[in-house]
Amino acid sequence: MVAATSDVERIAYAVVQQCAPEEEPFFDQAVERFRRAPDEPPRPGADRELGFGLDMAAFVAGLALWLTQEVLGSIKHAAAPGLDRASKPIRTRLRALLARLPGIGRLWRSTAQATLPAEPLDPTELARVREVCLAKATAAGVDSGGAQLIADAIIGQLALRP
Numbered sequence: 001m002v003a004a005t006s007d008v009e010r011i012a013y014a015v016v017q018q019c020a021p022e023e024e025p026f027f028d029q030a031v032e033r034f035r036r037a038p039d040e041p042p043r044p045g046a047d048r049e050l051g052f053g054l055d056m057a058a059f060v061a062g063l064a065l066w067l068t069q070e071v072l073g074s075i076k077h078a079a080a081p082g083l084d085r086a087s088k089p090i091r092t093r094l095r096a097l098l099a100r101l102p103g104i105g106r107l108w109r110s111t112a113q114a115t116l117p118a119e120p121l122d123p124t125e126l127a128r129v130r131e132v133c134l135a136k137a138t139a140a141g142v143d144s145g146g147a148q149l150i151a152d153a154i155i156g157q158l159a160l161r162p
Contacts, residue, residue, distance in 0.1 A: 006115070007068075007072065007114070007115045008065060008068045008069045008114060009031055009065065011064075011068045011072075011158070012064035012065040012067075012068045013027060013064075014153070015064040015068070015153040015154055015157065016060060016061045018153045018156075019060055019064070019150055019153050023059075023061045027058065027061045029058055029061075030042075031065065033058075033062060034065040034066065038065075038069055039069075040066070041063070041066050041136075041139075041140040042062030042063050042066060042140070043141065063140065063142065064150060064153075064154070066140070067133055067136055067140075067154060068154055069114050070136050071114075071129050071133050071136075071154055071158075072114030072115065072117075073114040075117050075121070075125070075129060116161060120159075120161065121158055121159070129154075129155065130151050130152070130155045133147075133150070133155070134147050134148065134151045137150055
C-alpha cells in the first residue's frame with residue numbers, strides 16, 4: 001500500500017478492508033487516481049487502465065476515498081458555515097490562479113485534503129454525517145445497500161478513532 005498520508009486515505013483503507021477486501025491490491029492505484037482528482041467522484045466502468053476486464057476493480061476504494069473526503073469536508077463546513085461561505089470566492093479564485101502554474105495545482109489539491117476534527121463527533125453529528133455520506137454515495141450511483149454499507153463503515157471509523 002502507498003503510505004497513507006492523510007486522514008482520508010487511512011479511513012478509506014480501513015473501509016476497503018471492511019467492505020471490499022478483494023480491492024486491497026488495487027488500493028494504491030485508487031489513491032493515485034484520487035490524488036490526481038480528489039473532487040471527482042469515481043464512476044463504475046469509467047476507468048479502463050487495467051485493460052483486462054477489471055474495470056471496476058478499485059471502484060469501492062475510489063468511492064471510499066472520495067466519500068471520506070466529502071464527509072470530512074462536510075464536518076469542517078458545519079463547524080464554521082459563515083466562514084466557509086465568506087471564504088469560498090477567495091478559495092475559488094486562488095485555485096483557478098494556482099491551477100495555471102505547472103505542478104502547483106497538484107500541490108494545492110494534496111494539501112487541501114480534509115482532516116479529522118479535533119474533537120470526537122457526538123451521536124447527533126455522526127447521524128448527520130451518515131446522512132451526508134448516504135446522499136453522496138447515492139448521487140454517485142451506488143445502490144442503497146452499498147451506500148449503507150460504506151456509510152456505516154466510514155461512520156464506524158469516525159466513531160472509533162483514537
